[in-house]
Amino acid sequence: METRASSPISHREALRKAEQSIAKAKDAVSKDLHRLKYHFMAPAYWINDPNGLIFFKGEYHLFYQHYPYAPQWGAMHWGHAKSKDLVHWEHLPIALAPSEPYDNHDRGGCFSGSAVDDNGTLSLLYTGTMIQEDGKVVQTQCLATSQDGITFEKYEGNPVISAPPEDGSADFRDPKVWRHNDLWYMVVGSGKDGEGKALLYKSANLREWDYVGVLAESDGRIGTMWECPDFFPLGDRYVLMFSPMGMGHHKTIYLVGDMDYETGKFTWDQMGDIDHGFDYYAPQSFLDGKGRRIIIAWLNNWDWMPWYKDFGPTYQNNWCGAMSFPRTVELEPDGRLKFSPVEELQVLRREHVHLGNTKVTPGKSVLPKYVASDCLEIKAEFELAGCKAEEIGFVLRASEDSTQQTLLSCNLQTKELRFDRSRADGWSEGVQTAKLEAADDGVLKLHILIDTSVIEVYTDGDRTVMTNNIYPDPGSVNLDVFTVGNDVVMRSIDIWKLSSAW
Template sequence: MTEREQELIRLAEEEVEKNKEDVERDPYRLRYHLMPPVGLLNDPNGFIQWNGTYHLFYQWMPFKTGHGAKFWGHYSSKNLVTWKHEPIALAPSEWFEKNGCYSGSAVEHDGKMILFYTGNVKDADGTRETYQCMAVSEDGVTFDKKGPVVELPEGYTAHFRDPKVWKKGSDWYMVVGAQSDDLTGKVALLKSADLVKWEHLGAIAGSGMNGLGDFGYMWECPDLFKLDGADVLIASPQGLEADGMKYQNIYQAGYFIGKLDYENATFEHGDFVELDRGFEFYAPQTTLDEKGRRLMVGWMGVPEQDEDKHPTIKHRWIHALTLPRELKWADGKLLQVPVEELALIRKDQLIEKSDLQLSDDGVGLDIRKSKALEMSLSFEKDVASFELELSETVQLTFDASESVFSLRRKSFVTGEWESRSCRLQVLAELRAYMDSSSIEVFLNGGEEVFTARIFPDANAAGMLTLFGEGTVGEMKVWEIEPE
């Protein structure tokens, strides 16, 4: 580790300690989600299970609640619910990363954990350079930087970042989020025999390819993997226009299902499908764990979307990561299911009701002012309408006559109600995880998902209120308390 890196890490650690009391005093600090100890968190990075332990890194700006020269923060866990904050993994200390250790991934090779990440460089006049870099660890905590292994190929602007690496047979492959010279978003594919020398095979997906037409000016954070026989490409396109209920955030995150031809470096795929219909979800990353599960974590935020207005900023921190989700493939759709380990942090069961009759007068249920909850509801086929008020800040609604489910929240910018919606023919099941300032909603076994930051009044009454027409077959609510 160079003296410059040691100095940057020392300064970041001092920033954590200096602001610790102020940060922890914030009533909106989350109880069971991963957050930065101070400053700004964004993309999840380097998600891997290595030697039996899960490692999850994250983009981190410790010195302010805006973006800048990013570090890699680091969490580890044995069970996906109890996390340990590890020492800083990467600091932007070297010439090839001086303006940020940007997003990337992790692989295991020869018993070592190897990180790939983007080194961001900007000159005084704002000219950008980009390098895909490698760092190696034998203990999963300290990392030896090996420097750039991929320089910018021809045909792209310097917006070329976020390498995701995997192995197939004896070869290694990398996808990189990119912008081509014609200023359209792309995903580039590279190949290597030794993780050091990489060959650029070409763009395999992007705006103007595979029948997409105009589809954004930059694609970030690609991830490509096989799930139940299908090749899945996840990407975060920037520059899509809103289309009805779709693409309502400034930037999107979604997936394509297709077939990657490794020999010819082509990827035939279907339509783009958003992964999450809520207000805050971006730049997800997946890993395959030792149980054979494809797990995903996303950033509970969106770049340039009212980031400077979050209420937590006055306490010197902003943003969080989503809960880990298991991805499953069923009936032509990618399902997202909260990992089963989340049951380990259930505390008291606050509600257990069966055959609950809904009415326009509402049914109020006491949740003891709990700020951290898991709830599960199943519905009878006669449910025509449903509204669940979780606080004065957030509501979940379903209208069977219009086949529309919505998450509504009080805007933390304007104070007015705003909503995100999707078409849903039947509401059979709803699971929701509510934290001090977030909610994640999973419908019909993960067929649709909504993630949002919410900022309720700390003194609000501890009640859930249900309105509607029909029957809730079963309702369970647990208080959550991490170990």
């Protein structure tokens, strides 16, 4: 693996070298048939956590963790893109590169953070990470600013927070900043003695920060370290999101509760999973010009399998990682959250197939062959009243001989949503499940997004979401509906082939 951060270098020179590396690889990378059609990707090489999501001067800005020298994790940079509609993205020059003592190391760099609009100045708060000669990891919080929204200067007084508080530990990263009344607030992810924590700071100017205290912490069940915390108001309540380390398949958690700015304490009474899949990590939120709270996450995770299995075969073609399709976050009357793909996706809809009141019988195909594609949006409704079927589901991205196929099923007896990618591609492994709720109106609704190497599934009124990567052969595009045990009435199905956003 190449490295580009081991010796002193100016920020401008570090950015220039990174851009040169991307320029050499991007044309060849763009020809890979596993590249996604409407999910965001870097032009080449490695991408992970979304950073600095912000609606700024009428445009959406997406920054992201980026290693521009190889298709695997290395010294972190901040990639950058912008969009007018959350679908079509324009790549911009890399915004941040390791260049200073506090963020300059081969396995460190400019770690995750957030962006705010400071009276017209686009300001990035990020974690500078370095590793000392004794192997000790030092993480600090740093500031960079831009007047044009493209070129960023690191604050000469960095780091703005030079050490964790006594409540934290050396794991001290991923600042998320927001404004409340006349002050800026920052939540930083940490952990201590095996308990994850969100640490709270406040500032009048983004440069001098006072530690307030522990905003919230694990009760012994919610992970050992809280990565990429995000805190925001929603309706008359507040939401704390984070990715907990040490919780197995629970990759993204949300807590709903109340915030007391006088004490700096968040008291929660509702907990849930943002996504139940293998591949959804570090979601970050922002408020857009329409008043929507939107989240985007990294389409992968850190600890499901060894990295070479976990991150997929695309590294062989010099790219690795992508972002989830943007989702809105809404508060339900019962205090839970729902997550729906933004409506802007509809701009990509092309050929449309609609079927109504179709009987699905075990062992028989019901969908026409011409719906086959590697890039689809599917909305289906099944009648549950009087239904005696044991299971309803879809065969996705299947080969002609069915040796390759991904199965999405809803078990009506065990109330379980099940995603089986064990035969998807000869690479992916695992079966993921989630509790499936019975719809009050006796209808099972599924909303499925397929995009070459990722499938997103929404059900239970968008309260249950599951995202997984797969890497089937390009020709494995067949689609069908199935039932087990008895017939079922498919009240309707709408299938759209989607055009590429790139």
